[in-house]
Amino acid sequence: MNIDNRPHTPEKWRFRFVYGIALLLFFIAGGRLFYLTAVDNAFLKNQGEIRAVRTEAIPATRGMILDRRGEPLAVSTPTWTIIANPRVLWNVPVDVEKKTGPEEEIKRLAEVMGVGRAWLQERFEANKSRSFMYLRRQIPPTEADSIMAANVVGVSKTKEYKRFYPAGEVAAHVVGFTNIDDKGQEGIELAFDTALEGVSGRRSFVKDLSGNIISGIGVDQTERPGENIELSIDLRLQYLAYRELKAAVTEHRATSASAVILDVKTGEILAMVNQPSYNPNDRAVLEYEDLRNRAVIDLFEPGSTMKPFTVSAALMSGQYTTETKIDTSPGHMRFGRFTIRDARNYGVIDFEELLIKSSNVGASKIALSLPQDAVWNMDYELGMGSPVGIGFPGEASGVLPSHPKWHPSEIATLSYGYGLSVSTLQLAQAYMALGNGGYRVPVTIFKQDVPAQGKQIIPNKVAQDVVEMLEAVVQKGSGRTAQIPGYRVAGKTGTVHKVGSKGYEYDQYIALFAGLAPASDPRLAMVVMINDPKGREYYGGEVAAPVFSRVMEGALTTLNIYPDLPEGLREVRISPKKPPYQVVHGG
Structure with a gap:
């Protein structure tokens, strides 16, 4: 029988019908897919924007910067x-009719943000092809909520952290600041940015058209907060030093100034202040010069504040004792066209009188009698010509010239603090070693539980003898304005002519005072540098020493360091308006 002529059964018709429908749906779906991908792909792109898996960084909290007592300096x-x-x-x-569209969205957004519509629309048009744009950064929650309440399409909010500096301008040069992206720009914030910033995390989620999270997928990586950094700075002393330095700069109409306080035993920086300063919380108007941490960057010739180290080198040589007499007559020395002068002819003087009277001639004669590199070696061992090494950006190394063969005039000028350049911190480091029995420990900006290992630079007996001589300078000489009721103080003034384009400027000065207290067992070393005082007073004893006195008095009492003057002398204080003599290239 012919199979093709057999009647079709109902089961075969149903199978062919279902098969045909399936085939038709397949072609319809395939055609639609081809149309969307090859012809009208905007739909799929739009849906991808409407429902998209996103990965977002979870910002890590930046570590705090604290003072030695746990007071916050940066949070x-x-x-x-x-x-x-x-x-x-x-x-x-x-x-x-419904008033919807890009321009309507921008108009509503401009109103809640309080900005011009034209300006905002121009920004959106400039970023038309982008999927990300900042509108407002680091704003308070209330302001963010008011913007988000407008429900503008494509607008969302994300959490960030903003840096705040409780001490403001007082600690600005130490702490520094971060930029809007929370990256360190100056000071500790820059020097230790990696440790402070931590590690951001990551999370995935699905967002809708308006940027709202539809569902969270999960945290891919947990954020790790930055490390807290505990500094050696004592905010109480920092405030005190800043206040007095600022007042002195205003009173004497100085260009700038800096001051440093060191713990003699540990090398810790307890205070480091500069003028002018700036407020890191308000940087709308910021001058580049204000950013300078002058205590570690600015260099100057230290002048007569270096004479104690020339005396130290002489005592260490074995050629001299504290009783040795030096004939400074006739009060000047000539090297070709170059003449070294004292304020007057002091005649025959001993080492203590040399420091009290700040004799350039006496210091020069001592240096010239020693091996030619004796004074240079002393300065080098004390850290001159090398960075202190506290890790600050731009820290200056200073200038300590070295010559294969020294001219006598070069040795002479080096002996009384000319021909080399130092920073305020370097000079404080040298005096710290003198007060620590000649033992130089590394200077640090971090709190120390155990003092670091150091090096004996000056024999203990020599260091003690020189400190006693410096105490006489404060009792009888140009440092009398550095006296503190109840405490013995040792120190040396310096009044240095500034260097100009054509040599020394004889109407521009740097006023200095470097000292130790209490002198019986020094605990604190401090240097005050005031640049270009423009008033009638410009000597170190008139301008810098009084700042030392007021700050050091507060520091000693704040740190509960007991007075070391005998009971009957604790109220005695001599504070002349002017030093008892003038100094030419001296203290």
Whole structure:
């Protein structure tokens, strides 16, 4: 029988019908897919924007910067940042009746942000093809909520952290600041940025058209907060030193100034202040010069504050004792066209009188009698010509010239603090070693539980003898304005002519005072440098020593360091308005 002529059964017709329907649906789906991908792919892109898996960074909290007592110097506070997706906003359908569309969205956003509509629309147009744009950064939660309440398409918020500096301008040069992206720009913030910033985390989620999170997928990586850094700075002493230095700069109409206080035993920096300063919390108007941490960057010739180290080198040589007499007559020395002068002819003087009267001739004669590199070696061992090494950006190394063969005039000028350049911190480091029995420990900006290992630079007996001589300078000489009721003080003034384009400027000065207290067992070393005082007073004893006195008195009492003057002398204080003699290239 012919199979083809057999009647079709109902089961075969049903099979062919279902098969045909399936084949038709397949072609329809395939055709639609081809149309969307090859012809009208905007739909799929739009849907990808509407429902998209996103990966977002979880910001890590930046570590705090603290003073030695745990007082905050830099902290991070959570804020909100408003962001936008311009590409999504420009895809909003235009509906005149419902007042929807990109321009309507921008208009509403401009109103809640309080900005010009034209300006905002120009920004969106410039970023039309982008999917990310900042609108407002690091704003308070209330302001962020008011913007988000407008429900503008493509606008969302994300958490960021903003740095705040409780001490403001007082500790600005030590702490520094960060930029809006929380990256260190100056000071500790820059020097230890990696440790402070921590590690950001990551999380994945699905967002809708408006940037709202539809569902969270999970945390891919947990954030790790930055490390806290504990400094050696004592904020109480920092405030005190800053206040007095600022007052002195104002009173004497000085160009700038710096001051450093060191713990003699540990090498810790307890205070480091500069003028002018700036407020790191308000950097709308910021001058580059204000950013300078002058205590570690600015260099100057230290003048007569170096004479104690020339005396130290002489005593260490074995050629001299504290009783040795030096004939400074006739009060000047000539090297070709170059003449070294004292304020007057002091005649025959001993080492203590040399420091009290700040004799350039006496210091020169001593240096010239020693091996030619004796004074240079002393300065080098004390850290001159090398960075102190506290890790600050731009820390200066200073200038300590070295010559294969020294001219007598070069040895002479080096002996009384000319021909080399130091920073305020370097000079404080040298006096710290003198007060620590000749033992130089590394200077540090971090709190120390155990003092670091150091090096004996000056024999203990020599260091003690020189400190006693410096105490006489404060009792009888140009350092009398550095006296402190109840305490024995040792120190040396310096009044240095500034170097100009054509040599020394004889109407511009740097006023210095470097000292130790209490002199019986020094605990603190301090250097005050005031640059270019423009008033009638410009000597170190008139301008810098009084600052030392006021700051050191407060520091000693704040740290509960007991007075070392005998009971009957504790109220005695001599503070002449002017030093008892003038100094030419001296203290």
